[in-house]
Amino acid sequence: MDTKAKLKQVLVEELNLEDVTPDEIEDDEILFGEGLGLDSLDAVELVVVVQKHFGVEIKDMDEGRPALQSINTLAAFIEEKQG
Amino acid sequence: MHTQEQTSQRQEGSTPRSGANWNDRSLGKSWQHQFFYVAIRLGGRRLAYFFLYFIALYYVLCSRGARQRCSPYLRRRFPHAGRFHRLWYSYKLILNFGKVLIDRAVVGIMGPDAFHVTLYGREQLLALRDEGHGLIMMGAHVGCWQVAMSALDFMQCPVNMLMRREDGDVDRHYYEHAGIECPYRVIDPTEYLGGTLQMLGALKQGEVVCVMGDRMLGSDRSSVGVEFLGGSVELPYSAYKIAAATGAPVVVFFTRKDGPASYSLHVADVIRVPQVKGREAQTFAPYARRFSEALEQYSTEHPFQFFNFFDMWRT
Numbered sequence: 001m002d003t004k005a006k007l008k009q010v011l012v013e014e015l016n017l018e019d020v021t022p023d024e025i026e027d028d029e030i031l032f033g034e035g036l037g038l039d040s041l042d043a044v045e046l047v048v049v050v051q052k053h054f055g056v057e058i059k060d061m062d063e064g065r066p067a068l069q070s071i072n073t074l075a076a077f078i079e080e081k082q083g
Numbered sequence: 084m085h086t087q088e089q090t091s092q093r094q095e096g097s098t099p100r101s102g103a104n105w106n107d108r109s110l111g112k113s114w115q116h117q118f119f120y121v122a123i124r125l126g127g128r129r130l131a132y133f134f135l136y137f138i139a140l141y142y143v144l145c146s147r148g149a150r151q152r153c154s155p156y157l158r159r160r161f162p163h164a165g166r167f168h169r170l171w172y173s174y175k176l177i178l179n180f181g182k183v184l185i186d187r188a189v190v191g192i193m194g195p196d197a198f199h200v201t202l203y204g205r206e207q208l209l210a211l212r213d214e215g216h217g218l219i220m221m222g223a224h225v226g227c228w229q230v231a232m233s234a235l236d237f238m239q240c241p242v243n244m245l246m247r248r249e250d251g252d253v254d255r256h257y258y259e260h261a262g263i264e265c266p267y268r269v270i271d272p273t274e275y276l277g278g279t280l281q282m283l284g285a286l287k288q289g290e291v292v293c294v295m296g297d298r299m300l301g302s303d304r305s306s307v308g309v310e311f312l313g314g315s316v317e318l319p320y321s322a323y324k325i326a327a328a329t330g331a332p333v334v335v336f337f338t339r340k341d342g343p344a345s346y347s348l349h350v351a352d353v354i355r356v357p358q359v360k361g362r363e364a365q366t367f368a369p370y371a372r373r374f375s376e377a378l379e380q381y382s383t384e385h386p387f388q389f390f391n392f393f394d395m396w397r398t
Binding site: 014016032037039040041042043045047048057058059060061064065068 | 185275276277278279280281283284287304305321324325328360
């Protein structure tokens with residue numbers, strides 16, 4: 001399973017997203033606010049989930065803000081950190 | 084205390100309990116604040132207090148709005164008090180609040196040595212800091228947290244403060260009086276994702292993050308209902324979620340004015356939040372309840388140092 005697919009699955013399962021399946025999440029869909037509709041507490045959970053499932057730590061705002069825009073940006077961030 | 088809780092997770096739009104309705108910091112007009120700043124510079128704290136006694140009396144007798152702001156809390160705290168007593172209590176509450184505003188300005192204008200600050204729990208705080216998960220220090224609108232903050236130097240690690248200035252705030256922070264750089268990093272809850280990423284980042288670096296446990300800030304709509312002074316109030320639970328994610332302990336701390344020129348800072352509780360999956364409000368209700376119990380205890384012991392000018396119980 002590639003990073004994007006795994007991310008979508010983890011998002012739905014770990015954030016308890018209802019009314020949406022991994023397949024329905026677009027790669028470029030905005031995660032927070034409009035789009036998928038996640039909020040600040042979901043961001044906390046997402047940071048934990050990324051570390052738990054991908055071994056990648058989002059350390060601060062400078063890293064987090066661009067990375068947490070969409071599945072595309074988050075997957076690229078994870079793959080870059082994983083080397 | 085009752086244990087019945089209600090939840091109101093992800094409320095949309097403005098609620099009566101949101102931060103926008105808190106304006107306790109702006110009791111008084113801009114020129115009135117300026118007047119006291121001049122009084123402090125000319126005659127110190129005592130001269131400013133002298134004027135304050137009359138101005139507080141004016142507010143209580145002539146400002147229906149000021150009395151109304153005191154009323155929700157005082158009715159809960161003193162349910163059997165008659166009209167005259169409530170008027171007297173309103174005076175004491177406004178007077179004490181005015182003294183705290185003056186003290187805050189005195190620290191900035193005359194320096195932190197103008198007050199003696201006693202810290203209870205120093206070793207405990209150092210031990211918690213040394214755990215390496217960062218520290219969430221959760222206060223409330225009691226005493227004068229700004230004066231107490233000046234006593235946190237011993238922690239020898241950066242201190243971050245989740246705070247924002249509401250539109251219309253006219254009083255200055257102590258470091259603004261002193262013309263010095265803000266001694267703590269300000270995290271604005273209206274910024275991207277409510278500042279949660281900044282808080283997470285700070286805690287991961289082992290830093291201190293200060294939050295208020297009795298107020299919803301910015302766009303935060305994550306609240307849980309708990310009992311407080313005989314009624315249900317909504318308290319924020321984001322800090323507990325962040326504590327669960329980082330392993331940081333939540334230190335409930337309150338400050339109080341012990342004398343004309345002395346304050347103390349007390350650790351009221353240390354809340355450990357285990358890692359939890361999900362973000363259901365009910366999951367965090369026990370921790371919010373512990374905070375409300377600590378705050379209720381404080382308001383029982385120091386009823387006129389809980390500066391609540393907002394109807395927390397309004398549904």
